[in-house]
Amino acid sequence: MLLEVDQLTAGYGPVTVLHQICLELWDHEMVCIIGPNGAGKSTVLRAVSGQLMPRAGRVMLEGRDVTRQGLREKAAKGLIFIPQGENIFPNLTVLENLEMAGTMLQDKGILHQAVERVWAAFPMIQEKEHDPARSLSGGQRQILALSRILMLLPRVALLDEPSLGLAPLVVDFIFEEIAKMNQTGISFLLVEQNARKGLFVSHRGYVLELGRNRLTGTGQDLLNNPEVQRLYLGG
Amino acid sequence: MAYYAQLVLNGVIAGSIYALFAVGLTLVYGVFRFINFAHGELIAWGAYLVLLFALPPISLPLYLALIPAIAGTVLIGVAQDRFVYRHLLQGHRITLLIASIGVSYFLRNTLRLIWGSDLMTYGIRPVRGIQFAGLSITPTQLLMAGTAVLFLVILFVLLTRTLLGKSLRAVADNMELAAVMGVPMQRVRVTVWVLAALFAGVGGFLLALDTNLEPAMGMTNMIKSFAAVLLGGAGNVWGALLGGLFIGMAENIGVAFFSPGYKDFISFALIFLLLILRPQGIFGVLTGMR
Numbered sequence: 001m002l003l004e005v006d007q008l009t010a011g012y013g014p015v016t017v018l019h020q021i022c023l024e025l026w027d028h029e030m031v032c033i034i035g036p037n038g039a040g041k042s043t044v045l046r047a048v049s050g051q052l053m054p055r056a057g058r059v060m061l062e063g064r065d066v067t068r069q070g071l072r073e074k075a076a077k078g079l080i081f082i083p084q085g086e087n088i089f090p091n092l093t094v095l096e097n098l099e100m101a102g103t104m105l106q107d108k109g110i111l112h113q114a115v116e117r118v119w120a121a122f123p124m125i126q127e128k129e130h131d132p133a134r135s136l137s138g139g140q141r142q143i144l145a146l147s148r149i150l151m152l153l154p155r156v157a158l159l160d161e162p163s164l165g166l167a168p169l170v171v172d173f174i175f176e177e178i179a180k181m182n183q184t185g186i187s188f189l190l191v192e193q194n195a196r197k198g199l200f201v202s203h204r205g206y207v208l209e210l211g212r213n214r215l216t217g218t219g220q221d222l223l224n225n226p227e228v229q230r231l232y233l234g235g
Numbered sequence: 236m237a238y239y240a241q242l243v244l245n246g247v248i249a250g251s252i253y254a255l256f257a258v259g260l261t262l263v264y265g266v267f268r269f270i271n272f273a274h275g276e277l278i279a280w281g282a283y284l285v286l287l288f289a290l291p292p293i294s295l296p297l298y299l300a301l302i303p304a305i306a307g308t309v310l311i312g313v314a315q316d317r318f319v320y321r322h323l324l325q326g327h328r329i330t331l332l333i334a335s336i337g338v339s340y341f342l343r344n345t346l347r348l349i350w351g352s353d354l355m356t357y358g359i360r361p362v363r364g365i366q367f368a369g370l371s372i373t374p375t376q377l378l379m380a381g382t383a384v385l386f387l388v389i390l391f392v393l394l395t396r397t398l399l400g401k402s403l404r405a406v407a408d409n410m411e412l413a414a415v416m417g418v419p420m421q422r423v424r425v426t427v428w429v430l431a432a433l434f435a436g437v438g439g440f441l442l443a444l445d446t447n448l449e450p451a452m453g454m455t456n457m458i459k460s461f462a463a464v465l466l467g468g469a470g471n472v473w474g475a476l477l478g479g480l481f482i483g484m485a486e487n488i489g490v491a492f493f494s495p496g497y498k499d500f501i502s503f504a505l506i507f508l509l510l511i512l513r514p515q516g517i518f519g520v521l522t523g524m525r
Contacts, residue, residue, distance in 0.1 A: 051415060072417040081415055089408040092401065099398065100405045104417045148416070 001060075002027050002187055003048070003079070003156050008057035010047035017043045018211045020057065023189075025156065030179070030188045032198040032219065034232055035208035041191040042084065044208070045158045048189070049081035050074045062155070075104055078155035080148065084164050084191075087145040090134035094125055094144060097133050101148035114151035121150055121177075139170035146174070149181055157181075159190040163197060175201050195232040199223050207232070237369040242487045248376045250483020251383035255438035256456055257463035257475035258390065259431030265407035265470035266427050267324070269331040273315060274435060275457025276342035279450060281308040281436025282443035283346055286355060297357060297444075305436045311342070312432025313425060321424075339454070346450040355448040379441045386434060387476060394472065399426060407470060455499060459486075462502040465509045 003025040011017040017040045025031050033041045046052040048059055050071045059067045061079055071081065089097050098115050105111045119126040122143050128136060133144060142162060149157045162178065163171040171194065179201055182188055192198030199205045199219040207215040207228060215228065222228050260274045284307045287293070288300035295303075319338055323330050364371035394400035399422065406413045406423045414420055442456070460475075463482045467474020482502050489501050 049415070071415055075417050083412060083415055086409055087412060089405045089412065091408050092404055096401050096405075099401060100413070100416055100418065103398070103402065 001025070002029075002062060003189065004058075004060040005044070005048060006058045006060065008044070008047055008054050008059065010043060010052055010054040010057075012052075016055070016211070018047060018054075020212070021208070022213060023206050023216075025187050025189050028182070028185055028187060029204065030182045030190065030202045032195075032202035032205045033189070033191045033208055034195040034198055034205060034222075034228075035214070036232070037193075038210070039208040040211040041208055042160050043211075045081060045083075045160050045189070045191055049079065049158050051081065051083075072104065075152070075154070079158070080152055080154045080156070081158040082145055082148060082160065082162075084160035088133045088136075088141050091132055093130050094133055094136070095129045097144055098147060098151065102151045104152065117150050118147040122147065138166050139173065142166060142170075142174055143177070146177060146181075149186060154186060156187050156189065159188055161191055161193055163192065163194045171197060195228075196223070239488070239491065241370055242491055243484060244370055244372065245376075246484030246487035247480060248372075248380050248483070249487060250480035251380050251387075252438045252442055252479075253456070253459050253463050253483050254476045254479030255383050255386060255434045256460035257467070257479040258387070258472055259434040260457075260460045261464045261467065261470055261472055261475035262403075262407075262427050263431050264464065265472070266403065266410070266423065267320065267331070269328050269335065270461060270464070270469075271315070271320075271431075272332065272335040272457065273338035273342060274335075274431065274460065275453030275455070276339050276346075277308055277312055277432045277435035277453070278439035278442070278456050279346055279448075279453030280311055280342065281305065281432075281439035282448050282452065283350060284308060284436075285440050285443070286350070286357065286448060289357060297359075301437075301440060304440065305433060308436030308439075309429050309432045312428045312435070316424065316428045339457075343450055343453060350448075350450070352450055357444060357448075359444065373445075375441075375445050379445060382437060382441060386437065390430070390434075390472070393430075399423070403427060458499070458506070459502045462506045462509070465506060 001024055005021060005023045008021045009016065009018055021044060023031070033044060035041050043052065047054045050069055050073070054067060057067070058065055061074070061077055066074055066077060089100060092100065095115070098118060099111065102111045102114050105114060125136070125140055125144055128140070133141065136144060146162070159178070162174050166174065175197060178188065190198060190202070199222050202219040205217065205219050205222045206213065207222065215222065215225065217225070223233070256274070256278060260271065263271050263274070281304060284304035285297065285300045288295045288303050289297050315338055319334055320331055323334055362374055364373045394404055402413070402418045403423050403426060405418055406420065442452070459482050460479065463478030464475050466478030466481055467476070482505065485505070486498050486501050489498065
């Protein structure tokens with residue numbers, strides 16, 4: 001197993017958001033977490049990535065316990081986190097954004113190769129190389145944020161709401177790109193408000209409710225599940 | 236006509252020093268999101284520490300005294316963060332602001348305790364200005380403008396060409412995201428304080444070279460830098476630079492219309508007007524650090 005989350009409990013200050021969450025992610029898998037607002041979906045990613053220290057439970061990466069490790073240590077071991085919403089630096093140029101995304105790549109040559117990979121995959125942002133990132137469209141911003149995955153080529157990418165605020169056609173494009181990266185062997189644990197889309201592209205899914213595991217199954221099973229349909233897919 | 240040109244020239248020179256102060260103040264704001272009211276004290280300490288190393292018993296020549304003095308100022312800047320601000324970062328931003336007012340009182344009164352409240356000078360005899368196209372400029376003024384330009388160019392290169400400078404701008408843009416990407420936050424923090432203190436200390440020395448030293452010099456110049464920061468849009472480095480130049484010119488051209496005693500009134504009036512009319516700054520559209 002690539003990533004195993006076991007009985008994870010986490011929260012902010014006096015509030016406990018996650019109660020003994022369990023989930024697993026296998027090599028080459030794409031797994032989606034869905035659930036209503038306030039279910040703790042984003043908190044799962046924060047606690048797994050090391051941005052938020054869990055209160056109890058374990059996070060295992062390739063069989064090693066990484067629960068207490070921070071963002072940098074986990075990134076070095078091949079687990080990275082792409083947060084939702086404001087996930088670029090608007091006043092840095094597109095190229096500078098990539099340099100920041102690759103800040104953990106110590107060597108200049110490796111950084112250069114990583115940037116070249118991004119240009120090859122996304123020529124539409126290379127055209128804006130020296131423009132401030134705030135001049136990009138919503139879809140281009142998301143592509144810029146996702147470029148970090150291409151640069152660092154991690155084992156696992158945690159992705160929070162990649163479709164947030166994007167037009168339907170752009171959402172399709174973004175998910176195609178995620179699927180392509182998945183086919184190259186990168187596993188994804190993704191949180192989606194757009195449950196139908198998320199489950200459709202994923203191998204498996206987890207349904208969270210009030211910070212607890214509610215249901216799990218393959219993407220197709222969950223899409224066909226009457227309860228999931230009624231609660232999260234709008235009938 | 237030459238009279239007004241002279242006022243503009245004086246304004247640009249004074250403004251270049253205000254720009255040094257304002258750039259540091261806005262860098263700190265950009266990264267830590269509070270106005271450090273003790274920034275002025277770094278200006279004053281820079282000037283006084285030069286005096287300390289230039290007077291007996293140490294008696295170094297001024298240009299040599301500058302080196303330990305600036306090192307000391309940088310140390311005070313880093314210590315402000317290490318012993319006060321760092322412990323308050325999790326709290327509300329207003330807590331930091333009030334703490335900085337406390338730090339400012341502490342540092343200013345320490346100055347008074349050591350050197351007293353009287354005006355002091357480096358004891359350099361005034362030199363006749365160099366005449367050029369009907370304008371007059373003293374060697375000190377040349378040194379002021381030249382140093383300011385040099386430091387601002389170095390800052391520009393640092394922020395746009397080096398990984399550390401880009402990291403600093405990234406942290407100012409989105410601290411949480413920078414942390415997620417593994418940007419070395421501790422190094423960025425220290426860099427910001429070193430830059431702010433360095434620019435304040437050097438500017439303070441140059442200002443004292445041209446005028447004199449007094450414990451309240453930090454406070455007065457802090458207010459002017461604050462006005463410059465607001466003009467540029469808080470957190471915008473190049474805005475603060477232009478804001479500093481603008482304040483310097485406004486002050487000096489103002490001398491043509493009212494008594495020099497009202498010089499400081501201009502920056503206060505500007506702060507007042509800006510906070511009411513355009514809190515985002517008038518140079519807010521320029522691409523800068525933010």
